Amino acid sequence: xxxxxxxxxxxxxxxxxxxxxxxxxxxxxxxxxxxxxxxxxxxxxxxxxxxxxxxxxxxxxxxxxxxxxxxxxxxxxxxxxxxxxxxxxxxxxxxxxxxxxxxxxxxxxxxxxxxxxxxxxxxxxxxxxxxxxxxxxxxxxxxxxxxxxxxxxxxxxxxxxxxxxxxxxxxxxxxxxxxxxxxxxxxxxxxxxxxxxxxxxxxxxxxxxxxxxxxxxxxxxxxxxxxxxxxxxxxxxxxxxxxxxxxxxxxx
Amino acid sequence: xxxxxxxxxxxxxxxxxxxxxxxxxxxxxxxxxxxxxxxxxxxxxxxxxxxxxxxxxxxxxxxxxxxxxxxxxxxxxxxxxxxxxxxxxxxxxxxxxxxxx
Numbered sequence: 001x002x003x004x005x006x007x008x009x010x011x012x013x014x015x016x017x018x019x020x021x022x023x024x025x026x027x028x029x030x031x032x033x034x035x036x037x038x039x040x041x042x043x044x045x046x047x048x049x050x051x052x053x054x055x056x057x058x059x060x061x062x063x064x065x066x067x068x069x070x071x072x073x074x075x076x077x078x079x080x081x082x083x084x085x086x087x088x089x090x091x092x093x094x095x096x097x098x099x100x101x102x103x104x105x106x107x108x109x110x111x112x113x114x115x116x117x118x119x120x121x122x123x124x125x126x127x128x129x130x131x132x133x134x135x136x137x138x139x140x141x142x143x144x145x146x147x148x149x150x151x152x153x154x155x156x157x158x159x160x161x162x163x164x165x166x167x168x169x170x171x172x173x174x175x176x177x178x179x180x181x182x183x184x185x186x187x188x189x190x191x192x193x194x195x196x197x198x199x200x201x202x203x204x205x206x207x208x209x210x211x212x213x214x215x216x217x218x219x220x221x222x223x224x225x226x227x228x229x230x231x232x233x234x235x236x237x238x239x240x241x242x243x244x245x246x247x248x249x250x251x252x
Numbered sequence: 253x254x255x256x257x258x259x260x261x262x263x264x265x266x267x268x269x270x271x272x273x274x275x276x277x278x279x280x281x282x283x284x285x286x287x288x289x290x291x292x293x294x295x296x297x298x299x300x301x302x303x304x305x306x307x308x309x310x311x312x313x314x315x316x317x318x319x320x321x322x323x324x325x326x327x328x329x330x331x332x333x334x335x336x337x338x339x340x341x342x343x344x345x346x347x348x349x350x351x352x353x
Contacts, residue, residue, distance in 0.1 A: 023334065023335055023336040026336050026340075027335075027336055027339055030339070030343070039255065040255060040259070041255075044255060044256065044259045047259055047260070047263065048259055048262075048263055051260075051263035051264070051267060052262060052263040052266045052267065053266075053267075054266055054270075056298070057262070057266050059301075060297070060301055061258070061259075061262050063301065063304070063305060065255070065258070067304075067308065067310055067311075070253060070254065070255055070258065073253040073255075073257070073258040074253070076258055076262065077258060077261050077262040077265065079297065079301075080262040080265065080266055081262065081265040081266060081269065082293055082297050083294065083297050083298070084265065084266035084269045084270070085269055085290055085293060085294065086290070086291075086294045087266070087269055087270045087273065088269040088270060088272045088273035088276075089273060089281070089287070089290055089291075090273060091270055091271070091272070091273020091274045092273045092274075092276060092278055092280065092281055093281075094273075095273065095274045095278075096278075098274075105274050106271065106274075108274070109267075109270045109271040109273065109274050110267065110270060112270050112273065112274075113270075162346075162350065163347065163350060163351075164343060164347050165317070165321060165342065165343035165344060165345065165346030165347035165348075165350070166343060167305065167318060167346070168306075168317065168318045168321035168322065168325075168342045168343055168345065168346035169339050169340070169342055169343035169346075170305050171301075171302050171305035171306045171318060171321070171322050171325070171342070172321065172322060172325035172338055172339045172341075172342030172343070173335075173339050174298050174301045174302045174305065175298075175302055175322065175325050175326060175329060176325075176329060176335045176338060176339065177298050178295065178298040178299060178302065179329045181291070181294070181295050181298075182295075186292070187291070187292060187295045190292050190295050190296050190299070191295050191296065191298070191299035192299070193296075194295070194296035194297070194299040194300045194303075195299040195300060195302060195303035196303070197300070198299075198300035198301075198303040198304050199303040199304065199307050199308070199313060202304060202307070202308045202311060202312075202313060203311050203312060203313060206311075207310070207311065210300065210304060211297065211300040211301055211304055214296055214297075214299070214300035214303075215293055215296040215297045215300060216296075217292075217296050218289060218292035218293040218295065218296035218297075219289055219292075219293070221292060222285065222288045222289030222292045222293075223285065223289065225284075225285070225288065228288070
């Protein structure tokens with residue numbers, strides 16, 4: 001980008017992107033530590049951050065492996081994938097603002113996550129949307145991968161991660177992802193039911209499965225449109241609950 | 253299934269889902285049921301993970317320091333405290349309770 005042409009919009013997009021990237025990076029340490037505690041080695045921990053690069057799915061996979069081990073592999077993969085569906089939906093909305101050749105779209109797809117989508121979709125002009133997207137992508141990708149590595153390295157030294165409350169941090173992080181989606185009766189009903197189903201089934205089913213069965217609540221409620229208004233989608237197209245300056249309320 | 257296979261398959265699946273968003277026509281989202289279910293799936297899975305992460309201990313249900321930590325997190329999210337501050341506050345809450353109780 002040319003220095004002379006930078007407008008106030010562009011600067012705001014850059015600031016938002018860097019702030020969001022920094023917040024995500026801080027949180028990568030807990031992912032790395034939890035991954036190692038769950039039994040992944042440092043390479044597996046880092047490959048997930050590089051290749052999967054979507055925090056929610058990474059925490060989900062690590063959480064299932066932590067309780068169920070390798071035997072829960074299929075459930076771990078399914079949890080990560082279902083949580084990754086939303087990135088595909090973000091891609092449908094972000095695709096028009098990216099433009100350019102297929103390789104640029106491929107790079108954009110790789111980094112299409114909560115953070116980049118939230119920053120891009122809250123900028124005013126097409127140019128600042130693009131700037132916001134790529135600055136957030138670079139800051140988050142670099143930060144997340146470095147801090148995952150650091151978390152993995154110190155995770156070995158930490159010993160019991162529960163002593164530092166990292167298990168509670170994972171639950172709080174999921175809550176942070178969920179919070180902005182709970183603005184209508186339908187998602188609130190689904191969230192409540194799914195949480196109850198998952199907890200009640202925990203002693204009965206093998207680890208990983210309760211979460212998958214609970215996500216079936218979404219299919220039933222969604223198909224029948226229970227608790228919803230006719231024809232209205234449960235989620236407004238606006239992704240971020242707040243202006244870009246508060247976009248770190250949404251995380252991957 | 254080895255841990256490496258789990259890591260690679262899950263990573264490629266997530267990457268493929270991201271790419272698919274750039275390949276499917278925008279009209280997919282015009283069908284209300286499709287986007288409704290997709291959005292609700294995210295909500296359900298996140299809520300289920302919160303439940304299991306907060307109350308699960310292996311295949312047992314357990315009430316421990318994670319419950320007050322999650323309540324602290326909910327209170328802070330409700331007053332719009334930034335994400336990273338809330339996550340750290342939840343961890344500190346659980347750590348302090350475990351250290352002193």
